[in-house]
Amino acid sequence: MTGEPVAARPRTVARSGASLLVGTLFSNLLSYAFFAVLSRTITTSDLGAVGSIINVSVLASVPALGLQLVAARMVARAAAGDRTHGLSASALVRFSLLLSTVLVVLLVMATPFVAQILDVDRAVVVVLAASLVPMTLTYLLQGVLQGHERFAALAVVLSAAGVAKFLAATVATALSAGVLGIIGLFAGGWLVVAALALALTRPSWALLARDTPESSVHDHVPRWTTTTDQLARSVALAVVPTSGLFFLSSIDVILARVHLPPDDSGEYIIGALFTKAAFWGMSFLATLFYPGMAQHHRRRWALTRALGITVLIGASGVVASAVLGGPLATLVGGQGYASVGPLLWRFTALGVCLSLVQVLAYAGVARASAPMGVAMWGASAVAVLGVARWHASIVDVVTVLLVVAAGLVLAGLAIEGRSLARADTDS
Numbered sequence: 351m352t353g354e355p356v357a358a359r360p361r362t363v364a365r366s367g368a369s370l371l372v373g374t375l376f377s378n379l380l381s382y383a384f385f386a387v388l389s390r391t392i393t394t395s396d397l398g399a400v401g402s403i404i405n406v407s408v409l410a411s412v413p414a415l416g417l418q419l420v421a422a423r424m425v426a427r428a429a430a431g432d433r434t435h436g437l438s439a440s441a442l443v444r445f446s447l448l449l450s451t452v453l454v455v456l457l458v459m460a461t462p463f464v465a466q467i468l469d470v471d472r473a474v475v476v477v478l479a480a481s482l483v484p485m486t487l488t489y490l491l492q493g494v495l496q497g498h499e500r501f502a503a504l505a506v507v508l509s510a511a512g513v514a515k516f517l518a519a520t521v522a523t524a525l526s527a528g529v530l531g532i533i534g535l536f537a538g539g540w541l542v543v544a545a546l547a548l549a550l551t552r553p554s555w556a557l558l559a560r561d562t563p564e565s566s567v568h569d570h571v572p573r574w575t576t577t578t579d580q581l582a583r584s585v586a587l588a589v590v591p592t593s594g595l596f597f598l599s600s601i602d603v604i605l606a607r608v609h610l611p612p613d614d615s616g617e618y619i620i621g622a623l624f625t626k627a628a629f630w631g632m633s634f635l636a637t638l639f640y641p642g643m644a645q646h647h648r649r650r651w652a653l654t655r656a657l658g659i660t661v662l663i664g665a666s667g668v669v670a671s672a673v674l675g676g677p678l679a680t681l682v683g684g685q686g687y688a689s690v691g692p693l694l695w696r697f698t699a700l701g702v703c704l705s706l707v708q709v710l711a712y713a714g715v716a717r718a719s720a721p722m723g724v725a726m727w728g729a730s731a732v733a734v735l736g737v738a739r740w741h742a743s744i745v746d747v748v749t750v751l752l753v754v755a756a757g758l759v760l761a762g763l764a765i766e767g768r769s770l771a772r773a774d775t776d777s
Contacts, residue, residue, distance in 0.1 A: 366501040370634035373505025377512030378630045382623045382682070387519040388532065389683050394616030399529050401619040402468045402607040404536070405600040407478055407485070410457055412596045413449055414486040416588035418493035419640070419715045420581065425497025426641035441577040442490055448578065449585070450486035454479045468607060474530050481537035484544035491547035499641055507547045514539025587718055591711040594726025598733060598758075599629055599704045602751050605734065609741035618744050620683035621690045621697040625748075628667050628701025629708070632660050636705075636712045643716035650770055656709045664702030671698040696748045703755035710762030721765050729758040 389397055421442060457464070457479040465472045488507065495504040518535035525531060602625070606618035635656045642652030671678060676691035683690065707726065714722035736750040 366499065367634070367638050369502045369505040370508075370638050373508040374634040374637075375631055377508040377510075378627060380512030380516035381630070382627060384515045384519040385619060385623060386682050387516070387523055389616075389620065389687070391523045391526075392528075392532075395612040396529055397619055398607050398612060398615040399468065399470050399474075400532055401603050401622070402615075403470055403474055403478055403529070403533060405603045406457075406464060406468070406475075407481065407536075408596055408600045410453055410479075410482055411485055411489065412593040413453060413585060413589050414446075414482075414489035415592045415596070416585045416715075417446060417449060417486070417581075418489040418496065419588050419592065419712070420584045421490060421493030422497035422640060423644045423716060423718075425494060426499075426644045429498065429641075441581070442494075443487070445578055445581045445585075446487050446490040447483070450483040453482045453486065457482065468604075471530060474533050477530065477533050477537055481540045484540040488540065488544045488547050491544075491551045494551050495547075496637060497641060501638065503550045504637070506550060507543065510543045510546050511539075514543050584718075587720060588715045590720045591714050591723030591726060594723045594730060595704075595708055595711045598707070598726060598730045598751075598755065599625075601730065601733065602700075602737075602747065605737045605741070606744070606747055609737060610744065610747065614744055617683075617687055617690055618747065620679060620687045621693055621744065621748065623682060624671060624678070624694050624697040625701040625704070628664060628698045629704040631667075632663055632702075632705040633708060635660050636708045639709075640712050640716060643713050649713075649716070653709070653713050653766065653770075656712075657706065660702070660705050660709055664699075664705060668695055668698050668702060671695045690744070693745060693748065696745075696752055700748060700752045700755055703752065703759050706759045707755060707762060710759070710766055713766055717769070719769070722762050725761045725765065726758060729754050729761075 385397070385401065388400060392400070458476060461472050461475040461479075464470075464475045488511070492504055492507055495501075495507070515536065518532065518539050521527075522532045522535055527535070603615075603619065603622050606622075607615045610618060639652040639656040642648035643656075672695035675694040676688055678694060679691035680688050711722050711726065714720065733751055733754045736754065737747050740746040740750055
């Protein structure tokens with residue numbers, strides 16, 4: 351893959367975008383079907399438990415996403431001729447295993463607290479922790495594919511994740527499994543997805559090996575130690591915005607579980623599916639344009655296109671959910687969740703704002719900058735405090751989060767605007 355501007359090859363961009371769109375939508379439709387299937391076979395209280403523990407896995411995977419974006423940034427810059435970052439397949443895989451081990455240990459140590467606050471068995475949290483090993487490896491492999499702009503292969507991995515999740519719900523339903531069984535099947539699916547991703551990424555390892563310097567700058571320091579330190583610092587910087595993004599995009603379900611009655615938290619899960627649909631359904635845009643945002647000569651074009659397309663698609667989704675709220679809520683959750691229909695446009699608008707935040711967050715990671723991440727953590731604190739103050743109903747919770755997310759979009763636009771202005775001045 352050369353470093354030529356995306357604008358010079360629109361057909362390639364269209365094909366890549368189409369691949370990611372199909373893969374992302376297919377994956378997320380099946381992920382939402384996971385809850386749709388379960389909503390018809392388990393109680394609303396258990397559904398709330400499954401939703402909240404799944405969102406814990408999303409929060410716990412934030413460092414893995416940081417690793418994905420760091421790998422993608424390094425590979426994208428290498429493709430554009432920047433060889434300042436040495437990479438090797440073995441170093442990346444070792445770091446992935448080290449990172450996932452740390453995550454597993456931390457979550458296991460926090461098991462008593464997590465189990466108590468979410469009202470689930472401790473075994474559920476432990477099983478979920480085990481899934482972080484294949485999950486982290488999968489994220490790394492996605493980063494390699496993303497940086498090489500092998501979007502068709504990346505779409506296959508994303509689709510496989512959705513299939514695995516849907517099959518987990520289907521098998522759990524057939525076996526009449528409880529929360530523990532559902533999460534166990536969910537964890538097993540990640541093993542299969544990781545194996546598939548490893549096979550698809552194999553053609554890229556030779557290129558990564560060629561990008562690796564033959565000697566370390568510190569000959570007296572073991573090479574694996576130097577590489578691990580470099581990756582750890584890069585991932586730590588990337589985790590600031592990505593952690594803020596995933597905390598803000600996932601905390602709503604957890605807050606609903608904590609502050610709302612059990613049945614209301616179950617109803618909130620159905621509404622939150624539309625937030626996730628808007629957010630994750632458009633995540634392919636940030637993924638598609640991220641390599642361009644990591645390359646200096648393509649950054650402005652990539653950022654403006656990603657933001658513009660997100661707004662256009664998102665606005666259509668908000669209008670559709672406002673007009674068809676009732677039927678959509680019934681279709682997804684069944685007749686018992688029809689009361690959520692009038693609120694769906696709020697959930698969808700929240701997802702659109704989070705998608706814009708994602709683009710802005712990725713723009714910051716692409717230039718190894720943390721201000722947007724700091725802003726997101728500030729907004730997350732406001733969201734938690736706001737919901738703690740206003741949580742009399744589902745409407746209160748989603749409205750607080752919507753206002754916070756919209757304000758964060760404005761802050762992110764200001765941050766990136768200043769960055770682009772400085773780049774123009776320097777050039």
